[in-house]
Amino acid sequence: MTAAATAPEAVRDQARASSPKPRTRRRPTLFHVFMIVAVVVWLLPIGWMVVLAVSDNHLLQLKTQTLIPQGFTLDNIVTELRGSRIPRWFLNSVVVTGVTTLGTVVTSAMAGYAFGRLKFRFQTPLFVLTLAGLMVPREAMFIPLYLMFSETGQLNSYQGLFLPRIALPLGVFIMTQFFRAVPHEMEEAARIDGAGHARIFLSIMLPLARPAMAALAIFAFVQSWNDYLWPLVVATNPHFFTLTVGLAQQQGSFDAANSLGSLMARGLIGSLPLVIVFLLFQRQLIRGIALGSGEK
Amino acid sequence: MAEHTASRGRTARGDGAAALVFLSPFLVLAVVFILYPVGQALYMSFFDFDLLTQTATNFGLQNYREMFGGSDLTWSATSMLTWRIPLLLLAGAVVVRGTRRPGAKRTLTVVAVLLLLVVALGVHPGAHGSWNDQRFWAALQHTIEFTVISTPLLMALGLGLAILVNRPGRLSTVYRTAFFLPYVLPVSVVTLIWIYLLNPDRGLAVKLTDALGIPPIDYLNSPSFALPAVILTTIWWTVGFNLVLFLAGLQDIDPHLYEAAALDGASRWASFVNITVPGLRRVSMLVLVTQVVASFQVFGQVYIMTRGGPGDSSLVLIQNVYQTGIRDAKLGYASAQSIVLLALILVVSLVELRFLREDADS
Numbered sequence: 001m002t003a004a005a006t007a008p009e010a011v012r013d014q015a016r017a018s019s020p021k022p023r024t025r026r027r028p029t030l031f032h033v034f035m036i037v038a039v040v041v042w043l044l045p046i047g048w049m050v051v052l053a054v055s056d057n058h059l060l061q062l063k064t065q066t067l068i069p070q071g072f073t074l075d076n077i078v079t080e081l082r083g084s085r086i087p088r089w090f091l092n093s094v095v096v097t098g099v100t101t102l103g104t105v106v107t108s109a110m111a112g113y114a115f116g117r118l119k120f121r122f123q124t125p126l127f128v129l130t131l132a133g134l135m136v137p138r139e140a141m142f143i144p145l146y147l148m149f150s151e152t153g154q155l156n157s158y159q160g161l162f163l164p165r166i167a168l169p170l171g172v173f174i175m176t177q178f179f180r181a182v183p184h185e186m187e188e189a190a191r192i193d194g195a196g197h198a199r200i201f202l203s204i205m206l207p208l209a210r211p212a213m214a215a216l217a218i219f220a221f222v223q224s225w226n227d228y229l230w231p232l233v234v235a236t237n238p239h240f241f242t243l244t245v246g247l248a249q250q251q252g253s254f255d256a257a258n259s260l261g262s263l264m265a266r267g268l269i270g271s272l273p274l275v276i277v278f279l280l281f282q283r284q285l286i287r288g289i290a291l292g293s294g295e296k
Numbered sequence: 297m298a299e300h301t302a303s304r305g306r307t308a309r310g311d312g313a314a315a316l317v318f319l320s321p322f323l324v325l326a327v328v329f330i331l332y333p334v335g336q337a338l339y340m341s342f343f344d345f346d347l348l349t350q351t352a353t354n355f356g357l358q359n360y361r362e363m364f365g366g367s368d369l370t371w372s373a374t375s376m377l378t379w380r381i382p383l384l385l386l387a388g389a390v391v392v393r394g395t396r397r398p399g400a401k402r403t404l405t406v407v408a409v410l411l412l413l414v415v416a417l418g419v420h421p422g423a424h425g426s427w428n429d430q431r432f433w434a435a436l437q438h439t440i441e442f443t444v445i446s447t448p449l450l451m452a453l454g455l456g457l458a459i460l461v462n463r464p465g466r467l468s469t470v471y472r473t474a475f476f477l478p479y480v481l482p483v484s485v486v487t488l489i490w491i492y493l494l495n496p497d498r499g500l501a502v503k504l505t506d507a508l509g510i511p512p513i514d515y516l517n518s519p520s521f522a523l524p525a526v527i528l529t530t531i532w533w534t535v536g537f538n539l540v541l542f543l544a545g546l547q548d549i550d551p552h553l554y555e556a557a558a559l560d561g562a563s564r565w566a567s568f569v570n571i572t573v574p575g576l577r578r579v580s581m582l583v584l585v586t587q588v589v590a591s592f593q594v595f596g597q598v599y600i601m602t603r604g605g606p607g608d609s610s611l612v613l614i615q616n617v618y619q620t621g622i623r624d625a626k627l628g629y630a631s632a633q634s635i636v637l638l639a640l641i642l643v644v645s646l647v648e649l650r651f652l653r654e655d656a657d658s
Binding site: 032035038039042043044045046048049052064065106107108110111113114115118119120121123126129130133135136137138139140141142143144145146147148150163164166167169172196197201222225226228229233243244245246247248251260263264266267270271274275277278279282285286289290 | 311312314315316317318319321322323325326329330331332333334336337340347460467470471472473474475476477478479480481482483484485487488489490491492493498499500502503532537540541544589592593595596600614617618621622627630631634637638641642645
């Protein structure tokens with residue numbers, strides 16, 4: 001755990017490819033041609049989804065193995081946004097993901113401050129217990145959680161969807177590592193002025209931790225938006241499906257073959273929010289992953 | 297953590313109350329939604345808990361007997377050879393490695409565990425017997441197959457791509473973004489794309505294999521192709537995550553090492569073997585731990601793409617827990633399976649973390 005103290009510094013610049021290696025770049029053009037071909041092949045499945053989503057449903061019954069839209073139309077997308085349950089599921093996902101992300105960041109930052117900056121009894125055992133929580137498989141523990149929510153009549157509820165996902169040991173771990181690395185001088189002046197823990201936390205530590213919290217927030221956002229098993233278990237009423245569960249629900253149905261364009265339009269709508277978030281905040285997301293992996 | 301214990305004497309009195317305030321939101325949620333469920337699952341695993349009738353009958357070890365037991369079990373040296381021979385070879389490799397490096401105790405432990413496993417795999421039902429729960433064993437087998445096949449592929453591809461994009465320039469960022477992009481798609485979108493991509497009549501995959509002269513295959517409805525198809529999908533979906541982890545590791549390696557090696561006239565391959573590989577040891581172990589833990593919990597893509605079929609040919613553990621608990625309403629038995637999975641994950645990650653620590657120390 002020694003190198004962990006430097007984690008925030010170490011990853012600060014990892015998002016951009018700094019510290020270039022002294023490579024002999026003999027044939028850069030050939031390299032880029034190869035890479036561009038690889039990227040195109042890699043993104044082909046997504047491209048195909050987009051092509052089918054803007055194709056006419058009837059024409060798709062004749063020909064799907066193409067990368068040219070068949071009878072270009074935006075009808076599929078518009079219809080899905082208007083007449084289907086997609087907007088409702090989208091809203092559910094937004095609410096659940098929003099609360100989960102906010103809750104995760106707030107509880108992790110507070111607990112991280114306690115573990116990283118305060119001294120108290122049982123500190124080490126509590127921290128070890130938190131680390132042990134990293135190893136509890138979330139996917140495997142849904143049976144007791146399901147029972148808990150079903151006995152209290154909270155299946156099909158927003159709190160059922162987000163409550164079990166807020167406590168994130170990984171988040172506490174990341175924030176603890178961050179706060180530990182903050183030099184003592186930062187808070188000493190404030191302490192001399194008589195500031196208490198609340199003041200120090202709110203006006204010194206939180207502003208400093210903004211990059212780490214942003215990284216954690218985006219990480220939590222992606223995890224929560226894409227969560228599948230728990231929402232599948234806790235929500236049986238389609239009104240409380242998240243987008244991920246709702247989209248999966250329709251893939252088994254047989255009429256899907258006749259409306260491939262609509263189906264793919266749903267997929268496109270379901271992936272757009274995350275793709276946009278990712279493209280806007282990719283540096284933070286990638287830093288979040290690097291931070292989370294820093295040390296264990 | 298040493299830093300705490302060192303300075304504790306000085307400040308142990310002051311911060312207790314503040315710590316309670318700052319910790320309580322996380323601790324309350326963690327106790328209610330992580331710690332308690334683990335305890336509850338363990339407790340429930342000893343009961344026949346029927347959700348429909350809301351009754352809990354004390355079952356003792358019955359659930360575990362149902363899971364692991366069978367009738368007319370025998371042992372033979374030849375059963376499950378395809379699993380036991382690789383394990384034996386692995387044990388041999390550990391012995392060879394152990395003779396070259398210090399740390400005899402660790403080597404002995406690992407070899408003992410491997411040999412025990414080899415012996416245990418010889419147990420099988422006799423001519424007139426069978427396992428109590430065939431589905432559990434099928435699910436366990438497929439979960440391990442999924443893990444053992446996908447992990448090396450995901451690590452090798454992740455490392456390879458990381459090396460390719462680890463150079464300055466805007467284009468490298470574009471490549472990294474492109475390879476990472478599938479990771480942010482929800483599982484239901486990934487499966488939507490791949491179910492149709494692999495469709496024997498209408499998918500792009502058929503067109504591709506057609507060009508190569510291979511007859512169309514109904515991948516997801518074929519017992520021998522269903523699990524590999526899910527693995528392929530998983531690799532496409534998640535390799536970007538490993539790419540980022542390896543990229544972080546690569547950028548932690550001191551560039552001066554490469555300069556020095558280049559001055560000494562080392563080839564690219566030589567500097568890869570002597571600088572990159574050792575420099576990535578920590579991050580590789582970490583990717584391995586994360587990857588294995590995630591693979592043991594695989595569910596979404598398998599469930600949506602194949603429903604575990606055809607037959608039980610792609611059934612995995614979490615799906616079995618889900619069906620036992622939610623569909624069949626046998627919560628006690630499902631809990632017992634969760635506990636076995638928890639134990640498996642704990643053992644595997646503790647072993648891996650032990651290696652991680654010792655490797656870091658050496």
